[in-house]
Amino acid sequence: MNVRRRTTRALVTWAVGASIMRLTLWAPEVCPPIARSEARLAATHAADWIIRNQADDGRFLYDFHRGRDESSDDYNLVRHAGVTMSLYQLVRGGEVQYLDAADQGVEWMTERLQPTGGGGRAFTDVRRAKLGASSLLVVSLAQRRLATSDTQHDQLMRDLGTFLVEQQRADGSMLNFHDIETGEPVPDQTSVFATGEALWALALLHEAFPQLGFDEPAWRTLDYMATSRDLDEDIFPQPWPDQWAAYSLGEMGDWGLADAHIDYARRLTERFAMIIRFDAQRGSTYGSITHGPAPRGGGVGTWLEGLGALRTLTVTDERLADLEDPLEETLACAAGVLAERQIEPGEDVSEREAGAWFYDDLTRMDDQQHAASGLLLSLPVLP
Secondary structure, eight states, rough: OOOHHHHHHHHHHHHHHHHHHHTTTTTOOOOOOOOOOHHHHHHHHHHHHHTTOOOOOSSOOOOOETTBBBSSSSOOOOHHHHHHHHHHHHTTTTTGGGGGHHHHHEEEHSSSSOOOOTTEEEEEESSSHHHHHHHHHHHHHOOOOOHHHHHHHHHHHHHHHHHEEEEEEHSSOSSEETTTTTTOOOTOOOTTTHHHHHHHHHHHHHHOOGGGOOOOOOOOHHHHHHHHHHHHHSSSSSSSHHHHHHHHHTTTTTTTTOHHHHHHHHHHHHHHHHHHHHHHGGGGGGHHHEEEEEOOOOHHHHHHHHHHHHHHHHOOOGGGGGGGGHHHHHHHHHHHHHHHOOOOOOOOSSSTTTTTTOOEEEEEEEHHHHHHHHHHHGGGGOO
């Protein structure tokens, strides 16, 4: 009798557990179909929001709350550089109408440069320069150079690269701040975001100026990110879904990546795919109940950026070839989910709503930045 009771209890427990799993991890994914032309249009709507709300001096609108019909006075130099980068990515993708706005964004940044202790220059308007701001200025200028073949900013790129190397420690990790007054990096302060941003900038610098040796610090930081960064930053679960690391791996794919780098790329791909699958389940009846509200447009956009950047490796490196088909399927799913959540332009839609993604009635410049970049990278896998 006790055996029967224990068996019954075990079966009931299993059934309840299975039901919970069905309501969460096993909820069906809903992937809205999306054509390449539709994804491109959604990306340009996002970029249109950015330039429509850009000030005459090149500064972008930071945020907008549609419920209160107001914007805050906040601003962020890293996000300014990231938005500029995204516009140049679109220019590289054939949307040349965004070149002037991106150039205005660069002009705003070049008016805020400070010399650093090691002979470089940093982008900052305060006495403590952030690594990520200068890194994404490098990325912006590199994207512009690739899009236009214009070399007018080459010296600035090299000076910024000198600053990035100043911030690197012996193990490849990157210090997040630089004290302009003392001319020294601020010790012991790192950023889970800025390390990957700096790595991508170093990789692009090496490809623009292969004779200057930027590949050596790039390798050091990639080794660190592939083996130690998540442990040092107490990331759980690992790996951190870092789209900047994905961009870097895609950029360095033909440099001769080691097995440890490929393993890191595989883990990143699987991490992005898992998050995207969970998000896509919100489209089902079960998922809408169990998964909570949809994330920011910028969040989903970073997942698209990550998978889109890693896709290059699955196509060109046989060690990741088994991931090519599932990656492309997941990337297309995320593009459809993201585009469906965008506020489409219309007669009854204001200029500060059209083309944006809102979370609790708030949109921010980087929502449109990451969404536009991610949708652009999804285009090759869409019909």
